[in-house]
Amino acid sequence: MTVLEQPGAYRPTPPPAWRPRADAAPLLPDAEPYRLLGTAAAADVAADLLTRLHRELVHGRRYNAQATALTRQGRLAVYPSSTGQEACQVAAGLVLEERDWLFPSYRDTLAAVVRGLDPVQALTLLRGDWHSGYDPRDHRVAPLSTPLATQLPHAVGLAHAARLKGDDVVALALVGDGGTSEGDFHEALNFAAVWQAPVVFLVQNNGFAISVPLAKQTAAPSLAHKAVGYGMPGRLVDGNDAAAVHRVLDEAVRRARSGGGPTLVEAVTYRMDAHTNADDATRYRTDDEVEAWRAHDPIALLEEAMRDRDLLDDRSVEAVRESAERLAAGLRERMNQEPVVDPMELFEHIYADKTSQLREQAAQLRAELEAEAEAEADESEKGAR
Amino acid sequence: MTVLEQPGAYRPTPPPAWRPRADAAPLLPDAEPYRLLGTAAAADVAADLLTRLHRELVHGRRYNAQATALTRQGRLAVYPSSTGQEACQVAAGLVLEERDWLFPSYRDTLAAVVRGLDPVQALTLLRGDWHSGYDPRDHRVAPLSTPLATQLPHAVGLAHAARLKGDDVVALALVGDGGTSEGDFHEALNFAAVWQAPVVFLVQNNGFAISVPLAKQTAAPSLAHKAVGYGMPGRLVDGNDAAAVHRVLDEAVRRARSGGGPTLVEAVTYRMDAHTNADDATRYRTDDEVEAWRAHDPIALLEEAMRDRDLLDDRSVEAVRESAERLAAGLRERMNQEPVVDPMELFEHIYADKTSQLREQAAQLRAELEAEAEAEADESEKGAR
């Protein structure tokens, strides 16, 4: 029997011998988002996990602020902040093993950084010196995906390939609430379920797709309910509860790794900043709504729970904030250096071998650049005289 | 408040004030396909409906046989038979009001014919004299759609437009089990639910997409379970029980008409013939499976139920068969006439006004045709001498 065969698979035999493949009940998400922090179960969460989550949350928030500041200084072309969504980002960045793969979208640089990526490399797309700043295999982070939901089938294919090769690899793919409306979301989840690929889909439902609120995006009871239509479990989690997100993802990753197939996780969260620095969020949402969510802040939630367990005091909070400042300062400094770009690289990575046409065009650009340089040299010589 | 506003719509407010939009339970399909014939409830089905269904089923089977025969005589380029699926076809063709719209796929010519379309016009695509043989507005039947699932968003858009115009129109869109895997299926159902468009989706789950069995198409408990992910009700019905399909569709159409929004109906049926006359079904399924389904034949099921109620006797069966023969003979005769095609029409319907380029090209073809005709005339003159 190959991995693709599913003995109990849904296949209508002539009625009346109707035999549905699976019971739908276990696939359905709970009616309420799953929460850990502030519940009795929070007491059992490993202390070092909480400490780790806390540090990354605080670092993450600082990172977002720094990146947004860099747009104002012209050091980033654009930045889609994940402030408010740090619990999702951090949990996604921490939950995987080294051999696993992360498939981020444009908003998920923080998850990639938490996973180990150099932030300068993670920000390359948004700085604009190249489309992607890292070798995806270094940290097993796929390039940030801009076309919405298109990264989801990639995650499925990669996880499927790994399984076929006998490798113990899980893929975690991130997508937004808006992205769930795309056809690629549907096709990816269906392939994943049919192939029982070891992949976890995390929908960060931050309430908006740019200006479009969720009510205009879906009429479903929840986005997690979509899972049942593919025959995979759907899980709903409080996306601002870092411990809860981590636990739900961890369970899904384990399930995938042990051959249990894919899971769809919806994390309910909120984007505190505008869509990007270029967006004006006041056009489509009220301050009241933003403030209501501020009262459910992922860092505050976690700090409260940790203080309850004496895992945090003012001194340790201060220490984490300081290290966050150092990280931000380092990032600022490095991003303030002008990136080295080489126009001739434009022709380098189109094909394994340059076509004769690309060689011609490269020669044309080189000649132009040389003429430009000569002209500049002439200018500065004149100036020097 | 406009028709697009949904006061209770899913919009996550900050946990813990979680408020799902809708209860998922009523959206879920029953565990078993709904059946009427052979159950006690069959006694309540209107006699004239059963008589009508019966006549159309018998006519439909004969129509399929005739169309398949026409492929062997070279009168149709290809024919995808709906033999075995007549209950779905007939119910879909009968359930709508005149002002409603039907969106068929390539396999659904029978439904269009039941709705009133001239079979010769319905078969034009498959004969090959043009892409579509009828004005869609004549019987409110969209052109047969060949690219799978692409007709579903059309149905949504049309139903939505009708609603915006204040018209009391429902759209019924047909799609196969394979077609549910396409992104367009997903996008169409989502738009329909968000807009609460008066549209009914009927999936004819005939077990195969060409050679691919359902188990390789989906891992869902049923295709009807997909409905919950869009926030619409999913209904599962025995697709060979014409009365049951008609009732489920009728309820869905009424719901849609009264502003209750879309429904997804999965009818479990079986394609008794090969995918098309060009297909070899023995490559991917066993005779045993086909025979098992033959024991659940839609016509036999209905005839049994009607005889139980004394609505049918040998004489009336014979009468229906005879009228089916007459229809088939009429179709055969008309299809054996060579269709009139005009090569110059190639340039007619590209734009409202021919571009200068198309005028040039039309002139070129006309000159070629004239030269051809002249050459032929010369030939026959020679022959005459």
Next chain:
Amino acid sequence: MTTATAAGTGTARKPATMAQALGRALRDAMAADPSVHVLGEDVGTLGGVFRVTDGLAKEFGDTRCTDTPLAEAGILGTAVGMAMYGLRPVVEMQFDAFAYPSFEQLISHVAKMRNRTRGAMPLPITVRVPYGGGIGGVEHHSDSSEIYYMATPGLHVVAPATIADAYGLLRAAIASDDPVVFLEPKRLYWSKGDWSPDRPDEVPPIGQAVVRRPGGAAVGDTAPAGGRAGRGRSATLISYGPSVPICLEAAEAARAEGWDLEVVDLRSLVPFDDETVCASVRRTGRAVVVHEATGFGGPGGEIAARITERCFHHLEAPVLRVTGFDIPYPPPMLERHHLPGVDRVLDAVARLQWESEFTEGRAV
């Protein structure tokens, strides 16, 4: 079309930017015809990411200007259904590359429905696509995708280069009973001009190119040494959309070097105005096609080929092309090296064999 002025707005208001003129065209079209519906991502409450649809939802309600779910095939596919029921949908694709998910709907339905139904069911759909580069956009935000549309019979393809054309051609596109892919040059969105929407002569028909800058002086006047014909140092620059201003600038610069360049703005790629283009090339004897899109397989090949087919014996030199390189659109920091600029246009003009020197064959 031109008589449709919106109630309550006079001729006094003069939109400053192309984005505003486009918005005004939508507004006037919606006011004039209740069957015009705008739909797309963020077109309602936000007014579109480029603010082209700003105010429409407020003025006409969210059923006339609708924020759709995030799914381009769904947007275009439902627009098809709406058009089948007699509406006149105007669809916004947020950026060029984000139109690709709707490709099947566009190619297999939008372009073919009239043909399929023998004219019974035309689809008066306008697909607005903010397109092209030069705005520092990250990947997928700067594609010049016009060849995909041009090469698909059944679609009209329009690209304005001026504010007046932006208004007029969009009104014309919406009024057309054929589907129109309306390419909005992103980097001209903020171009400014004095303009009033109420001058009827500003609504051009679709399918007519215009000579933006006549090359009058040189026509047939001078015969430089070595020139085969006596048309002097004149040539035609042919472009559309965002490259038209580049060509005008190049023509201005060229004058200093003694060239008299005529600039043709195609305005519409489909239908293609052979007459205006060929008339100009016959006058000048030389031509350069300029566009941002990739050269290989791009619009310039078609344009050069059809000019050559039609004007072969009037040509002093092969029709040259100045285009984007044959590469994916580059990241922001490198885009200026990719985009055809004035210098590259002038270089091409210089290569137009002014002395009839035998220069061909070098490139291969």
Next chain:
Amino acid sequence: MTTATAAGTGTARKPATMAQALGRALRDAMAADPSVHVLGEDVGTLGGVFRVTDGLAKEFGDTRCTDTPLAEAGILGTAVGMAMYGLRPVVEMQFDAFAYPSFEQLISHVAKMRNRTRGAMPLPITVRVPYGGGIGGVEHHSDSSEIYYMATPGLHVVAPATIADAYGLLRAAIASDDPVVFLEPKRLYWSKGDWSPDRPDEVPPIGQAVVRRPGGAAVGDTAPAGGRAGRGRSATLISYGPSVPICLEAAEAARAEGWDLEVVDLRSLVPFDDETVCASVRRTGRAVVVHEATGFGGPGGEIAARITERCFHHLEAPVLRVTGFDIPYPPPMLERHHLPGVDRVLDAVARLQWESEFTEGRAV
């Protein structure tokens, strides 16, 4: 590549049809390299609707040759992920028009991943597309969609015209580290030939055109009255895929009328072999490009334009094009009027200004 022969099959077997040769190429590639995976609709149990993949699932199992769910973006999108993990997916799109749902994946990812990752992550994906008309297919089953792929940098685009090339080019495509859109001319699927897959010289590299029929006799030999150059009544027919046999037939027919036609089979549209094409046109001085695809915005425009750019002074006449009309692909009963046939090619040859008559300008 050419050394990879499959265990247990000798050189004796000679597949009769192009479809079989393609199947053999897949089989041999899978046998030679365990990272080659075939996926698509009906490719497994059924062996594909054209039976090209017949036997692969049986021989290699259903994880090597996989029937996927019915979703083309999903097929290509998962293939991207598989390639990211080091596999070498060969994807089958069932028919040309059914590749359109995968357009975004193809344009925005497959074509760009190498570039995006600075060469770190090339995608060795082969996308097999049965394409073109002439088989009596109903709507959506006969599109010539090559321009969409040609105009997208990052893709190779290949179209075989012979059985040997079908095998060799498909092996080359699968072996390539670049994504290749492999266009299989549907109406040549059943073309027959004597052929053995084990002759290494039958595996051509991607990117080299070939002169299928040399026009030797006339080169420089005769100088007919009125001819500007002394190259006689020779011309080059340029085509690829399903149009190559048409051109060869036309060349044969033309010989009777005193024309000596050279036939170039491009084999690969990207990379484009300027050298072979231009060398031929310089020999003959005249050229006609022939393809099924729509003329306007089609491949012929590019080909004609680049020949003209490179060989202007060798041309006795403009490069002409014989193509499908600018219309959606017609229904079966009318397709013969649309497809370029021998007569239309000969008509174009006749219009190549053999007497250097001044014929231009008629068309406009």
